[in-house]
Amino acid sequence: MAVPVNELSRLPLLAGLPQVTLAHLAQHATERSFAKREVVLQKGGDGASFCFLLEGRLQGVDFTADGREVGLYFVASGDYFGDLAVIDGLPHPIYVTAVSRSRVVFVPRDLIRPILFAHAKVAEILCTGLSLRLRQVSGQRRILGLANPLQRVCAQLELLFVKDADGKVQVPNAPTHQEIAIMINASRETVTRVFQLLQSRGIVERNGNHMNIDDPAFLEDVAAGRRQPE
Template sequence: MTYDDFAVETLRGSPLFSHFEDEQLRSLAGGLRRRRFRRNEVIFHQGDPGDSLHLVSSGAVKIVLPSSEGEEAIIATLRRGDYFGELALVDGAPRSATAAALESTETLVLPRDAFRSLLDGEPHLRDALLTGLAAELRRLTGHVEELHFLDLAGRLAMRLVRLANERQPAARRDVQLDWPYTQSDLAAMIGGTRQSVNKLLSELVSEGLIRIEPDSLIIVDIDRLTRRAER
């Protein structure tokens, strides 16, 4: 598969560009820049100018709110076909968060001017962008709800349920999650510490709710894990 073919397939798999015709996708692919990042390498920092849209073509990305003390809160994790950096292109403000690679990652980069031109001429793209922004707002609302109303064990269980539903929406048992996350990453997703997450994961293993294997985590029973989150 050539690079252009790979870029077209990646674009076609993104909800932002899935409505484009093949000829449009090939034209768009020709204007993309390919960037590669090592594990933990920063893609852009909070406060940087918003000059491009990134589309994940391989690997995984975390979107992070950093603190002045060096801690971080992970507010989103992204996989192939997901996009990020769109907010700054819409309102022209600096980057609202930091993006970093969770593992060896490649993104396809669309410059701001090219994105704005597409947005002006493609009503379907505007609709897809609005749908994506609404979905992100709903997801973040749910995240705030979990932080306020669930204890740490509940937040961990619910985060695993959400990751499983993103991976295999229809599955209820034995959902295998590819696992680029460290325990520190998981702690940063739920507002805990690495030590507390390690203890809670061990408890979930003991209860038969999850299995941990090299580079993967298996959700044994999503319904039971959901009930565990709601205790």
């Protein structure tokens, strides 16, 4: 069950590849849809395929040794995932689950692996992606060194927000309270309480799927322990 070539050529990682290479990959690739909450990749599974998300949203999750869920990163439409196991040959380090209904393309490992390293542009994108993810996970790890959950929520928002050209600060596709809770080792209830506090102070406000950060300096100060709200 091949995948249309134009689905692959639209993916940023593969866009620069010769048409003949893309056609070869497409011919051996398969596509599958996943319902919300369905597991896309099993932790411990082997890296039989390199995966691309065509549509939807996924989250890399894991569990502590004593069974609590830990949220690690999100996969957005157009991104690839399952790359670690393909690259280093070890089992998938975490679960990847669908946060919303998702369409995924699987490309067999043995077919795509040599291509990843043989094309300088692909290797550059891959290395850059790994590098950015490493920064993100390290930043996440740094947040967990903070003593109280209020600080951790503020530091997490700092990691997630982006500033647009007009200087407006926003968290695009803001995670739910539960999703934030498992990123920062806190209960969902605690995260909700922190957001009620931040909203009542006019620091953040919900804006459809996004979250406006009206006072980013306040978040920084709280994260750094320099200021207590109220």
